[in-house]
Amino acid sequence: MASTSSSARPVKLAIVGGGAAGMFAAAVAAERHIPCVLIERKARLGSKVLMTANGRCNFTKDISPDDFLRDVGECSKWVAQAVRECPPRQIIKGFKSLNVQLRRMPDGRMFPADGKSATIVHAFGDLLRDESVPILTNCPVTGVVQSQDGGFVVKTANFDIVAENVLLATGGVSYPKTGSVGDGQNFARALGHKLVPYRPGLIGLETSDRRITSLAGRRFEDGRAKVMDETGRTVFDYRGEVDCESFGLSGAAIYNSQRYIEHANMKDYSIEVWFAHERLTFRNLKPRPVKEAIVTIGGVSLDDVDPRTMESRKVKGLYFAGEVLDIDGPTGGYNLTLAFATARKAVASLRNGAMSCASAMPASRHIRAAWNSPDGACDTI
Numbered sequence: 001m002a003s004t005s006s007s008a009r010p011v012k013l014a015i016v017g018g019g020a021a022g023m024f025a026a027a028v029a030a031e032r033h034i035p036c037v038l039i040e041r042k043a044r045l046g047s048k049v050l051m052t053a054n055g056r057c058n059f060t061k062d063i064s065p066d067d068f069l070r071d072v073g074e075c076s077k078w079v080a081q082a083v084r085e086c087p088p089r090q091i092i093k094g095f096k097s098l099n100v101q102l103r104r105m106p107d108g109r110m111f112p113a114d115g116k117s118a119t120i121v122h123a124f125g126d127l128l129r130d131e132s133v134p135i136l137t138n139c140p141v142t143g144v145v146q147s148q149d150g151g152f153v154v155k156t157a158n159f160d161i162v163a164e165n166v167l168l169a170t171g172g173v174s175y176p177k178t179g180s181v182g183d184g185q186n187f188a189r190a191l192g193h194k195l196v197p198y199r200p201g202l203i204g205l206e207t208s209d210r211r212i213t214s215l216a217g218r219r220f221e222d223g224r225a226k227v228m229d230e231t232g233r234t235v236f237d238y239r240g241e242v243d244c245e246s247f248g249l250s251g252a253a254i255y256n257s258q259r260y261i262e263h264a265n266m267k268d269y270s271i272e273v274w275f276a277h278e279r280l281t282f283r284n285l286k287p288r289p290v291k292e293a294i295v296t297i298g299g300v301s302l303d304d305v306d307p308r309t310m311e312s313r314k315v316k317g318l319y320f321a322g323e324v325l326d327i328d329g330p331t332g333g334y335n336l337t338l339a340f341a342t343a344r345k346a347v348a349s350l351r352n353g354a355m356s357c358a359s360a361m362p363a364s365r366h367i368r369a370a371w372n373s374p375d376g377a378c379d380t381i
């Protein structure tokens, strides 16, 4: 019997986390013929993506990169290059090229036309299957350590994976049942990265005011919320949905106001809430806990990651994408766009990676380029 010599060949890229950023990264890597493996804790990919926009998945907003970055605020400078190279139009074009029918709302928010998040997750799943990308599900990564030869060992409960590069795309810490529990941040900390403390972003505000709680379950699309500082000056004003809940207030206008308050670190503020014919003012409302947040503020410090590459400034070959980083956007498709754009940036920046393996592929192999055109240019939808 012929014997085979065993010298473990490292995979070019191990992607830890099969959520929005991880699936997008694997898709981009496949398009570029970069050998990769996608490793996901849960039994299926994209558990949080499935929940987005009440199961409808508002996956981006069809606006210019400038407008997008203006709305993002806080981290816009840091994500600018990634977003300009993978703007909403390119994300839209990519899904269209995968035959996903899309629906555009008047304000630019984009959804799959059938109103099902599963359509987006399946589009990734089909692409990764067609491109033969190995996917490990039910496979929590337990640690990422540097090996002596400059690569990495990605540890799981039952085996190790040797990788030249690692992309941490493990998400934030909200909705832990979706698998995002802060592991990537812990791996990063163990490798010498700073973490910015977690805070809830885009979350409801608590009040026991009967004028709100008695209307629990009612949604008011033509709502508005204004945030005033301690001098009474209006510092944030947003027209959008206001929802009444048993715990207090939610809806886009409340979420974006809460995010503003959190980023501005306001301790003494009032919020004026308009819905139906009501106009109510509240002071210093408590946000719901981070585990219920749409997005996590905080995570791996941007000081330790190069925005031109998404590569760690501390550990060469270690990359980050999505909510594991201290980035967040408003409600309306911004957070998925940030996850996609940072994922693409990381894969496109891979050391000795991008396109380098293409020549080794059979010439007949179909090459997709949905998310890889260099200038982000694309057709109208």
Ligand SMILES: Cc1cc2nc3c(=O)[nH]c(=O)nc-3n(C[C@H](O)[C@H](O)[C@H](O)COP(=O)(O)OP(=O)(O)OC[C@H]3O[C@@H](n4cnc5c(N)ncnc54)[C@H](O)[C@@H]3O)c2cc1C
Residues within 6 Å of the ligand: 016, 017, 018, 019, 020, 021, 022, 039, 040, 041, 042, 045, 046, 047, 048, 049, 051, 052, 053, 054, 057, 058, 059, 060, 139, 140, 141, 142, 169, 170, 171, 172, 174, 175, 178, 179, 180, 181, 182, 183, 184, 293, 294, 295, 321, 322, 323, 324, 332, 333, 334, 335, 336, 337, 339
């Ligand atoms: C209720 C809700 C509604 C939302 N609606 C929208 C919306 O409509 N539009 C929008 O733009 N954004 C929305 N968001 C935000 C958006 O879903 C997230 O910002 C986005 O999913 C972040 O992508 P990510 O890949 O960084 O993290 P995630 O999508 O959370 O993916 C991280 C993945 O990593 C896996 N993982 C974690 N640790 C490990 C480990 N140790 N080993 C292996 N795998 C691991 C997790 O299981 C998970 O699948 C919503 C969020 C919530 C909670």
